[in-house]
Amino acid sequence: MLAAQPVVAISGPAEVTLGGTATLTLTFDNQPDASPGSDVGYAPYIDLVLPKNGADGAGPGSDAPFENDGIRFLSATYLGSPVAATVLEFDVNGEAVHPFARDATGELRVVRAADYGLGPGDELVVLQLPFGSFTPDQTAQQISVRLEVSSLADAGVALPITAVAGFALGRDALNNPAADPPLLGPVASTTLTPTLLSLSKSFVWTGRGDGHRPELPARLHALTRHRRRPDAHRSRADRPAPGRHRRHGCDHHLRPGGKHRFRSRYERPDRSLR
Numbered sequence: 001m002l003a004a005q006p007v008v009a010i011s012g013p014a015e016v017t018l019g020g021t022a023t024l025t026l027t028f029d030n031q032p033d034a035s036p037g038s039d040v041g042y043a044p045y046i047d048l049v050l051p052k053n054g055a056d057g058a059g060p061g062s063d064a065p066f067e068n069d070g071i072r073f074l075s076a077t078y079l080g081s082p083v084a085a086t087v088l089e090f091d092v093n094g095e096a097v098h099p100f101a102r103d104a105t106g107e108l109r110v111v112r113a114a115d116y117g118l119g120p121g122d123e124l125v126v127l128q129l130p131f132g133s134f135t136p137d138q139t140a141q142q143i144s145v146r147l148e149v150s151s152l153a154d155a156g157v158a159l160p161i162t163a164v165a166g167f168a169l170g171r172d173a174l175n176n177p178a179a180d181p182p183l184l185g186p187v188a189s190t191t192l193t194p195t196l197l198s199l200s201k202s203f204v205w206t207g208r209g210d211g212h213r214p215e216l217p218a219r220l221h222a223l224t225r226h227r228r229r230p231d232a233h234r235s236r237a238d239r240p241a242p243g244r245h246r247r248h249g250c251d252h253h254l255r256p257g258g259k260h261r262f263r264s265r266y267e268r269p270d271r272s273l274r
């Protein structure tokens, strides 16, 4: 006998730019285990637990000097259509009452942030899958989730993201939690690490090198302009500028420790090289 078991997997980028957005894919599936009961699960959903506080924003709310600087939910879609999402903040006890899933006693489930390595003020997002039930031979389905990372996030500090899948009505379609307990699957987790701002769109080249010495590689101009920090460029400054390609931008990254890093972008009329 195989019985319905909700399972979710998370995939997505490991890093995200400060102040930027990241898109995760949550893959929901019914992978029956050896428990007794039907192999069809009813009222599928996903709980997504997000580190809204971030590195500095301890506690509920977002007040100085503990402003949230973590990751928050923006939207979720299934095949391009919005997915019903309930966004809750864990209270001062680190608890949130689930909007519809019940425990075996019939009470709405109390979700505890500490079970996912988080605490008061972090975020619980409940995503209701657009299916009444889910069979084991049904193809795994993907939900796309957009997240926003605070511009105040601490670069290099990995933030934990957790997802758990559930069948709110258990293994039959009735709301009978005592006889047919609602199901929760295994915990899936990942981390997202904020990285420093890329200034590629706003960096304005004001050095006189460009117009003056067009044959020089852009990195050498950078070296000239930032001669007080030559280490960041020396190793690559001798790379020749691509012939006939026009440099149209320079990405500037300020790295931990105050080092600067440049990456030039070149283009020719038909396509972009970098």
Ligand SMILES: [Ca+2]
Residues within 6 Å of the ligand: 052, 053, 057, 058, 059, 060, 061, 062, 063, 066, 067, 068, 120, 121, 122
């Ligand atoms: Ca907070």
Ligand SMILES: [Ca+2]
Residues within 6 Å of the ligand: 055, 056, 069, 152, 153, 154
């Ligand atoms: Ca911060």
Ligand SMILES: [Ca+2]
Residues within 6 Å of the ligand: 042, 169, 170, 171, 172, 173, 174, 175, 176, 177, 180
């Ligand atoms: Ca049921």
